Amino acid sequence: MAIEAEADPSLMPRPTACIPQMVALIKRLVERGHAYVAGDGVVYFDVRSFPAYGELSGNTLDQLREGEGGRISAEHQAVKRHPADFMLWKPDEHHIMKWPSPWGAGYPGWHLECSAMAAMTLGERIDLHSGGEDNIFPHHECEIAQSCCGFGQPAFANHWFHTRHLQVEGEKMSKSKGNFFTARDLFAKGVTPAALRLELVRTHYRTNANFTMQGLRDCQRMIDRWSRTQQALDAAVGLRSADPSAVPGPMARALEAFVDALCDDLNLARAIAALNEACGEEASGCPHAERAALARMDSVLAVLDRNVAHEAPTDDPFRAKVESLIAQRLAARAAKDWAAGDAIRAQLVELGVTIKDGPQGTTWMRTV
Protein backbone atom coordinates (compact mmCIF):
# COMPACT_ATOMS: atom_id res chain seq x y z
CA MET A 1 0.00 0.00 0.00
CA ALA A 2 1.32 3.40 -0.93
CA ILE A 3 0.80 5.97 1.80
CA GLU A 4 1.90 9.55 1.80
CA ALA A 5 4.49 8.94 4.49
CA GLU A 6 6.50 6.77 2.12
CA ALA A 7 8.01 6.90 -1.32
CA ASP A 8 7.11 4.20 -3.82
CA PRO A 9 9.77 1.64 -4.73
CA SER A 10 11.00 1.85 -8.31
CA LEU A 11 10.55 -1.85 -9.08
CA MET A 12 7.52 -3.87 -8.09
CA PRO A 13 7.82 -7.28 -9.72
CA ARG A 14 4.89 -9.68 -9.66
CA PRO A 15 5.38 -13.33 -8.77
CA THR A 16 2.76 -14.39 -11.30
CA ALA A 17 4.83 -12.71 -14.02
CA CYS A 18 7.82 -14.98 -13.46
CA ILE A 19 6.38 -18.48 -13.28
CA PRO A 20 8.67 -19.67 -16.12
CA GLN A 21 11.71 -18.47 -14.15
CA MET A 22 10.48 -20.34 -11.11
CA VAL A 23 9.96 -23.52 -13.11
CA ALA A 24 13.43 -23.16 -14.60
CA LEU A 25 14.92 -22.74 -11.13
CA ILE A 26 13.21 -25.90 -9.87
CA LYS A 27 14.55 -27.80 -12.88
CA ARG A 28 18.08 -26.74 -12.05
CA LEU A 29 17.64 -27.69 -8.42
CA VAL A 30 16.39 -31.14 -9.39
CA GLU A 31 19.22 -31.60 -11.91
CA ARG A 32 21.83 -30.62 -9.35
CA GLY A 33 20.46 -33.03 -6.78
CA HIS A 34 19.04 -30.39 -4.43
CA ALA A 35 15.41 -31.22 -5.04
CA TYR A 36 13.30 -34.33 -5.56
CA VAL A 37 9.80 -35.38 -6.45
CA ALA A 38 8.15 -37.08 -3.50
CA GLY A 39 5.62 -39.92 -3.56
CA ASP A 40 2.70 -37.50 -3.73
CA GLY A 41 4.15 -35.74 -6.79
CA VAL A 42 5.17 -32.62 -4.85
CA VAL A 43 8.65 -31.27 -5.53
CA TYR A 44 10.65 -30.65 -2.37
CA PHE A 45 13.97 -28.99 -1.64
CA ASP A 46 16.37 -31.41 0.05
CA VAL A 47 17.71 -29.39 2.98
CA ARG A 48 20.42 -31.90 3.77
CA SER A 49 21.96 -31.24 0.35
CA PHE A 50 22.85 -27.71 1.51
CA PRO A 51 25.16 -27.72 4.56
CA ALA A 52 24.78 -23.96 5.15
CA TYR A 53 21.06 -24.39 5.76
CA GLY A 54 20.26 -22.71 9.10
CA GLU A 55 23.22 -20.33 9.21
CA LEU A 56 21.14 -17.18 8.79
CA SER A 57 18.73 -17.96 11.62
CA GLY A 58 21.10 -19.91 13.84
CA ASN A 59 18.90 -22.97 13.61
CA THR A 60 20.21 -26.49 13.25
CA LEU A 61 18.27 -29.25 11.54
CA ASP A 62 18.38 -31.55 14.56
CA GLN A 63 17.01 -28.91 16.96
CA LEU A 64 14.09 -27.68 14.91
CA ARG A 65 10.83 -28.97 16.30
CA GLU A 66 8.77 -30.58 13.61
CA GLY A 67 5.28 -29.18 13.25
CA GLU A 68 5.82 -26.36 15.76
CA GLY A 69 4.39 -23.82 13.35
CA GLY A 70 1.13 -25.76 13.36
CA ARG A 71 0.58 -25.40 9.64
CA ILE A 72 1.75 -28.70 8.24
CA SER A 73 -0.07 -31.98 8.27
CA ALA A 74 1.39 -35.34 9.20
CA GLU A 75 0.27 -36.57 5.79
CA HIS A 76 2.53 -34.09 4.02
CA GLN A 77 5.42 -34.64 6.42
CA ALA A 78 5.34 -38.39 5.82
CA VAL A 79 6.46 -38.18 2.19
CA LYS A 80 9.49 -35.94 2.78
CA ARG A 81 13.02 -37.23 3.08
CA HIS A 82 13.60 -34.85 5.97
CA PRO A 83 10.89 -33.03 7.97
CA ALA A 84 12.50 -29.69 7.14
CA ASP A 85 12.37 -30.20 3.37
CA PHE A 86 10.21 -27.49 1.86
CA MET A 87 7.84 -27.41 -1.05
CA LEU A 88 8.95 -26.03 -4.43
CA TRP A 89 6.04 -27.07 -6.63
CA LYS A 90 2.69 -28.53 -5.83
CA PRO A 91 0.68 -30.14 -8.62
CA ASP A 92 -2.96 -29.37 -7.94
CA GLU A 93 -5.56 -29.37 -10.68
CA HIS A 94 -8.17 -27.83 -8.41
CA HIS A 95 -6.19 -24.94 -7.01
CA ILE A 96 -7.53 -21.47 -7.71
CA MET A 97 -4.20 -20.51 -9.30
CA LYS A 98 -2.38 -23.01 -11.44
CA TRP A 99 0.21 -23.05 -14.21
CA PRO A 100 1.63 -25.83 -16.38
CA SER A 101 4.93 -27.43 -15.35
CA PRO A 102 6.95 -30.61 -15.92
CA TRP A 103 5.49 -31.85 -12.59
CA GLY A 104 1.93 -31.19 -13.58
CA ALA A 105 -0.29 -28.13 -13.44
CA GLY A 106 -0.11 -26.51 -10.06
CA TYR A 107 1.50 -23.72 -8.10
CA PRO A 108 4.97 -22.82 -6.77
CA GLY A 109 6.13 -22.92 -3.18
CA TRP A 110 6.07 -19.53 -1.54
CA HIS A 111 9.80 -19.20 -0.98
CA LEU A 112 10.52 -19.64 -4.66
CA GLU A 113 9.14 -16.38 -6.00
CA CYS A 114 11.73 -14.33 -4.15
CA SER A 115 14.72 -16.22 -5.52
CA ALA A 116 13.28 -16.01 -9.02
CA MET A 117 12.29 -12.33 -8.88
CA ALA A 118 15.60 -11.28 -7.33
CA ALA A 119 17.55 -13.09 -10.03
CA MET A 120 15.32 -11.64 -12.73
CA THR A 121 15.46 -8.01 -11.63
CA LEU A 122 18.70 -7.64 -9.66
CA GLY A 123 20.97 -10.64 -10.18
CA GLU A 124 21.69 -14.12 -8.92
CA ARG A 125 23.55 -12.64 -5.99
CA ILE A 126 22.25 -9.41 -4.46
CA ASP A 127 23.79 -6.93 -2.07
CA LEU A 128 21.07 -6.27 0.46
CA HIS A 129 17.93 -8.12 1.47
CA SER A 130 15.52 -6.73 4.03
CA GLY A 131 12.39 -8.06 5.63
CA GLY A 132 10.45 -8.47 8.84
CA GLU A 133 11.74 -10.61 11.66
CA ASP A 134 8.99 -13.16 11.12
CA ASN A 135 10.52 -14.06 7.76
CA ILE A 136 14.04 -14.85 8.89
CA PHE A 137 13.11 -18.49 9.26
CA PRO A 138 12.02 -20.32 7.27
CA HIS A 139 11.47 -17.92 4.39
CA HIS A 140 14.83 -16.21 4.01
CA GLU A 141 16.68 -19.37 4.95
CA CYS A 142 14.90 -21.13 2.09
CA GLU A 143 15.60 -18.32 -0.37
CA ILE A 144 19.29 -18.67 0.39
CA ALA A 145 19.16 -22.41 -0.15
CA GLN A 146 17.32 -22.06 -3.48
CA SER A 147 19.48 -19.29 -4.89
CA CYS A 148 22.85 -20.62 -3.78
CA CYS A 149 22.10 -24.15 -4.94
CA GLY A 150 20.27 -23.15 -8.11
CA PHE A 151 22.69 -20.51 -9.33
CA GLY A 152 25.89 -21.85 -7.82
CA GLN A 153 26.53 -18.65 -5.90
CA PRO A 154 28.45 -18.66 -2.59
CA ALA A 155 25.87 -16.29 -1.09
CA PHE A 156 22.44 -14.99 -1.97
CA ALA A 157 22.55 -11.59 -0.22
CA ASN A 158 25.70 -9.93 1.07
CA HIS A 159 23.75 -8.23 3.87
CA TRP A 160 20.54 -9.09 5.66
CA PHE A 161 18.56 -6.41 7.38
CA HIS A 162 15.64 -7.58 9.52
CA THR A 163 13.28 -5.14 11.12
CA ARG A 164 11.53 -5.97 14.35
CA HIS A 165 7.77 -5.67 14.60
CA LEU A 166 5.97 -2.48 15.43
CA GLN A 167 4.00 -2.34 18.67
CA VAL A 168 1.30 0.11 19.70
CA GLU A 169 1.29 1.82 23.09
CA GLY A 170 3.56 -0.91 24.46
CA GLU A 171 1.45 -3.81 23.27
CA LYS A 172 1.57 -5.92 20.18
CA MET A 173 -0.92 -5.03 17.52
CA SER A 174 -3.80 -7.37 17.01
CA LYS A 175 -7.15 -7.32 15.33
CA SER A 176 -8.89 -8.66 18.42
CA LYS A 177 -7.51 -5.89 20.62
CA GLY A 178 -8.28 -3.35 17.92
CA ASN A 179 -5.18 -1.42 18.96
CA PHE A 180 -4.10 -0.29 15.56
CA PHE A 181 -4.45 2.80 13.42
CA THR A 182 -4.66 3.29 9.71
CA ALA A 183 -2.69 6.06 8.04
CA ARG A 184 -5.98 7.43 6.75
CA ASP A 185 -7.42 7.75 10.28
CA LEU A 186 -4.30 9.48 11.56
CA PHE A 187 -4.20 11.95 8.68
CA ALA A 188 -7.86 12.72 9.24
CA LYS A 189 -7.04 13.62 12.85
CA GLY A 190 -4.53 16.19 11.67
CA VAL A 191 -1.38 14.07 11.96
CA THR A 192 1.12 15.10 9.30
CA PRO A 193 2.59 12.42 7.02
CA ALA A 194 5.99 13.70 8.20
CA ALA A 195 5.26 12.96 11.87
CA LEU A 196 3.94 9.51 11.05
CA ARG A 197 6.99 8.73 8.97
CA LEU A 198 9.44 9.90 11.63
CA GLU A 199 7.61 8.02 14.39
CA LEU A 200 7.88 4.85 12.33
CA VAL A 201 11.49 5.15 11.25
CA ARG A 202 13.24 6.74 14.20
CA THR A 203 13.66 3.55 16.21
CA HIS A 204 16.61 1.32 15.41
CA TYR A 205 15.51 -1.49 13.12
CA ARG A 206 16.67 -4.19 15.50
CA THR A 207 14.41 -3.17 18.37
CA ASN A 208 10.63 -3.32 18.52
CA ALA A 209 9.40 0.15 17.71
CA ASN A 210 6.57 1.40 19.90
CA PHE A 211 4.02 3.56 18.15
CA THR A 212 2.29 6.04 20.45
CA MET A 213 0.24 9.18 20.01
CA GLN A 214 2.69 10.93 22.33
CA GLY A 215 5.54 9.79 20.09
CA LEU A 216 3.73 11.36 17.15
CA ARG A 217 3.59 14.67 19.01
CA ASP A 218 7.26 14.38 19.95
CA CYS A 219 8.15 13.84 16.31
CA GLN A 220 6.04 16.76 15.17
CA ARG A 221 7.94 19.12 17.48
CA MET A 222 11.26 17.97 16.11
CA ILE A 223 10.10 18.32 12.53
CA ASP A 224 8.69 21.80 13.18
CA ARG A 225 12.05 22.91 14.57
CA TRP A 226 13.87 21.54 11.52
CA SER A 227 11.32 23.23 9.32
CA ARG A 228 11.94 26.61 10.99
CA THR A 229 15.66 26.16 10.48
CA GLN A 230 15.02 25.41 6.83
CA GLN A 231 12.91 28.54 6.43
CA ALA A 232 15.58 30.66 8.09
CA LEU A 233 18.20 29.25 5.72
CA ASP A 234 15.95 29.83 2.72
CA ALA A 235 15.62 33.45 3.77
CA ALA A 236 19.39 33.79 4.26
CA VAL A 237 20.08 32.28 0.84
CA GLY A 238 17.94 34.97 -0.71
CA LEU A 239 20.02 37.68 0.91
CA ARG A 240 23.53 36.42 0.35
CA SER A 241 25.43 34.86 -2.51
CA ALA A 242 27.31 31.62 -2.02
CA ASP A 243 30.65 31.86 -0.26
CA PRO A 244 32.76 28.74 -0.86
CA SER A 245 35.49 29.98 1.46
CA ALA A 246 33.22 30.26 4.52
CA VAL A 247 33.97 27.91 7.40
CA PRO A 248 31.43 25.09 7.70
CA GLY A 249 28.40 25.99 9.81
CA PRO A 250 26.37 23.80 12.16
CA MET A 251 24.45 22.00 9.40
CA ALA A 252 27.59 21.11 7.47
CA ARG A 253 29.16 19.74 10.64
CA ALA A 254 25.97 17.91 11.57
CA LEU A 255 25.89 16.27 8.16
CA GLU A 256 29.22 14.59 8.89
CA ALA A 257 27.96 13.24 12.21
CA PHE A 258 24.69 12.29 10.54
CA VAL A 259 26.36 10.22 7.83
CA ASP A 260 28.74 8.72 10.36
CA ALA A 261 25.79 7.57 12.48
CA LEU A 262 23.98 6.04 9.51
CA CYS A 263 27.13 4.19 8.51
CA ASP A 264 27.13 2.66 11.98
CA ASP A 265 24.44 0.04 11.41
CA LEU A 266 21.83 2.63 10.43
CA ASN A 267 21.90 4.48 13.74
CA LEU A 268 19.14 6.92 12.86
CA ALA A 269 18.55 7.99 16.47
CA ARG A 270 22.11 9.28 16.68
CA ALA A 271 21.78 10.92 13.27
CA ILE A 272 18.63 12.73 14.41
CA ALA A 273 20.41 13.88 17.58
CA ALA A 274 23.13 15.48 15.43
CA LEU A 275 20.51 17.38 13.47
CA ASN A 276 18.70 18.49 16.62
CA GLU A 277 21.89 19.83 18.12
CA ALA A 278 22.71 21.73 14.96
CA CYS A 279 19.28 23.35 14.97
CA GLY A 280 19.99 24.65 18.48
CA GLU A 281 23.22 26.34 17.43
CA GLU A 282 23.55 29.85 16.11
CA ALA A 283 23.54 29.94 12.32
CA SER A 284 26.94 30.42 10.69
CA GLY A 285 28.78 29.45 7.53
CA CYS A 286 27.59 29.87 3.98
CA PRO A 287 23.77 29.68 3.95
CA HIS A 288 23.79 27.97 0.55
CA ALA A 289 26.04 25.22 1.86
CA GLU A 290 24.06 25.04 5.08
CA ARG A 291 20.80 24.68 3.25
CA ALA A 292 22.29 21.98 1.03
CA ALA A 293 23.54 20.07 4.08
CA LEU A 294 20.10 20.19 5.68
CA ALA A 295 18.51 19.02 2.43
CA ARG A 296 20.99 16.15 2.31
CA MET A 297 19.98 15.03 5.79
CA ASP A 298 16.34 15.40 4.88
CA SER A 299 16.89 13.24 1.82
CA VAL A 300 17.14 10.39 4.33
CA LEU A 301 14.48 11.56 6.78
CA ALA A 302 12.19 12.79 3.97
CA VAL A 303 9.96 14.76 6.30
CA LEU A 304 10.29 18.44 5.38
CA ASP A 305 8.19 18.11 2.24
CA ARG A 306 5.57 16.05 4.08
CA ASN A 307 5.03 18.38 7.02
CA VAL A 308 1.55 19.41 6.01
CA ALA A 309 -1.62 18.24 7.72
CA HIS A 310 -4.59 17.32 5.59
CA GLU A 311 -6.87 20.30 5.45
CA ALA A 312 -10.51 19.88 6.16
CA PRO A 313 -12.56 20.87 3.09
CA THR A 314 -13.50 24.56 2.92
CA ASP A 315 -17.20 23.77 3.14
CA ASP A 316 -16.67 21.47 6.09
CA PRO A 317 -19.06 22.54 8.89
CA PHE A 318 -16.36 21.96 11.49
CA ARG A 319 -13.97 24.27 9.71
CA ALA A 320 -16.67 26.93 9.33
CA LYS A 321 -17.47 26.72 13.04
CA VAL A 322 -13.82 27.05 14.06
CA GLU A 323 -13.27 30.03 11.82
CA SER A 324 -16.41 31.71 13.05
CA LEU A 325 -15.30 31.25 16.68
CA ILE A 326 -11.87 32.65 15.86
CA ALA A 327 -13.47 35.71 14.26
CA GLN A 328 -15.63 36.21 17.35
CA ARG A 329 -12.60 35.89 19.58
CA LEU A 330 -10.65 38.43 17.55
CA ALA A 331 -13.54 40.86 17.87
CA ALA A 332 -13.66 40.34 21.64
CA ARG A 333 -9.94 40.87 21.92
CA ALA A 334 -10.09 44.00 19.81
CA ALA A 335 -12.61 45.31 22.34
CA LYS A 336 -10.23 44.18 25.13
CA ASP A 337 -12.94 41.88 26.44
CA TRP A 338 -10.40 39.30 27.60
CA ALA A 339 -12.90 37.16 29.50
CA ALA A 340 -15.05 36.65 26.41
CA GLY A 341 -12.01 35.97 24.25
CA ASP A 342 -10.67 33.37 26.69
CA ALA A 343 -14.06 31.69 26.89
CA ILE A 344 -14.08 31.29 23.13
CA ARG A 345 -10.56 29.91 23.21
CA ALA A 346 -11.72 27.37 25.81
CA GLN A 347 -14.49 26.33 23.42
CA LEU A 348 -11.95 25.84 20.65
CA VAL A 349 -9.78 23.69 22.90
CA GLU A 350 -12.88 21.69 23.71
CA LEU A 351 -13.37 21.15 19.98
CA GLY A 352 -9.83 19.79 19.67
CA VAL A 353 -8.31 22.88 18.12
CA THR A 354 -5.06 24.60 19.09
CA ILE A 355 -4.76 28.26 18.19
CA LYS A 356 -1.72 30.46 17.89
CA ASP A 357 -1.72 34.27 17.88
CA GLY A 358 1.14 35.52 15.76
CA PRO A 359 2.19 38.70 13.99
CA GLN A 360 0.39 37.48 10.86
CA GLY A 361 -2.85 36.86 12.74
CA THR A 362 -4.35 33.83 14.41
CA THR A 363 -3.76 30.37 12.99
CA TRP A 364 -5.27 27.11 14.12
CA MET A 365 -4.67 23.41 13.81
CA ARG A 366 -6.31 20.28 15.05
CA THR A 367 -4.82 19.03 18.32
CA VAL A 368 -3.18 15.64 17.75
Next chain:
RNA sequence: GGCCGUGUACCCAAGUGGCCUAAGGGGCUAGAUUGCAAAUCUGGUAUUUCGUGGGUUCAAAUCCCACCGCGGCCUCCA
Protein backbone atom coordinates in the same frame (compact mmCIF):
# COMPACT_ATOMS: atom_id res chain seq x y z
C1' G B 1 13.23 -28.42 23.40
C1' G B 2 16.02 -25.10 20.08
C1' C B 3 17.12 -20.45 17.57
C1' C B 4 17.02 -14.90 16.85
C1' G B 5 16.30 -9.93 18.87
C1' U B 6 15.51 -6.84 23.05
C1' G B 7 15.14 -4.70 28.50
C1' U B 8 18.79 2.56 29.98
C1' A B 9 15.08 8.62 33.64
C1' C B 10 7.98 10.09 33.85
C1' C B 11 7.81 8.76 28.04
C1' C B 12 10.62 7.86 23.28
C1' A B 13 15.74 6.78 22.67
C1' A B 14 21.68 6.92 22.04
C1' G B 15 25.79 4.78 24.47
C1' U B 16 28.69 -2.08 23.80
C1' G B 17 35.46 -1.93 28.94
C1' G B 18 38.22 4.04 31.26
C1' C B 19 36.78 11.00 27.84
C1' C B 20 29.59 7.89 31.41
C1' U B 21 29.42 12.21 37.77
C1' A B 22 24.97 8.22 30.76
C1' A B 23 23.73 11.90 24.06
C1' G B 24 19.31 13.83 21.70
C1' G B 25 13.91 14.73 21.73
C1' G B 26 9.32 14.98 24.55
C1' G B 27 7.26 15.93 29.36
C1' C B 28 7.70 18.48 33.86
C1' U B 29 9.77 22.91 36.20
C1' A B 30 11.85 28.12 36.76
C1' G B 31 12.73 32.58 33.92
C1' A B 32 12.22 35.80 29.28
C1' U B 33 8.14 37.02 25.99
C1' U B 34 2.56 37.44 26.04
C1' G B 35 -3.59 41.04 28.38
C1' C B 36 -3.68 35.56 29.74
C1' A B 37 -2.38 31.43 26.71
C1' A B 38 -0.13 28.83 22.60
C1' A B 39 4.37 29.10 19.94
C1' U B 40 9.45 30.65 20.63
C1' C B 41 14.13 31.42 23.54
C1' U B 42 17.21 30.43 28.23
C1' G B 43 18.28 27.42 32.72
C1' G B 44 17.07 22.91 35.76
C1' U B 45 15.58 17.82 35.55
C1' A B 46 19.47 9.48 36.14
C1' U B 47 25.35 11.58 41.71
C1' U B 48 27.51 3.70 43.81
C1' U B 49 22.26 4.39 38.60
C1' C B 50 21.55 1.26 33.21
C1' G B 51 15.64 -5.91 34.02
C1' U B 52 17.45 -9.21 38.57
C1' G B 53 21.37 -12.02 41.03
C1' G B 54 26.33 -13.66 40.81
C1' G B 55 31.32 -13.34 38.50
C1' U B 56 35.83 -11.39 35.59
C1' U B 57 38.79 -6.69 35.75
C1' C B 58 42.89 -1.63 38.59
C1' A B 59 38.16 -0.12 35.87
C1' A B 60 31.51 -2.74 33.49
C1' A B 61 25.39 0.08 31.26
C1' U B 62 29.28 -2.09 28.26
C1' C B 63 32.68 -8.84 29.07
C1' C B 64 31.06 -13.96 31.31
C1' C B 65 27.19 -17.13 33.83
C1' A B 66 22.23 -17.86 35.64
C1' C B 67 17.41 -16.13 35.99
C1' C B 68 13.10 -12.94 34.78
C1' G B 69 10.16 -9.82 31.29
C1' C B 70 8.86 -8.44 26.21
C1' G B 71 8.81 -9.49 20.78
C1' G B 72 9.65 -13.10 16.64
C1' C B 73 10.47 -18.12 14.48
C1' C B 74 10.67 -23.81 14.06
C1' U B 75 9.47 -25.49 6.86
C1' C B 76 1.85 -26.58 2.63
C1' C B 77 -0.65 -18.75 5.59
C1' A B 78 2.11 -15.69 2.02
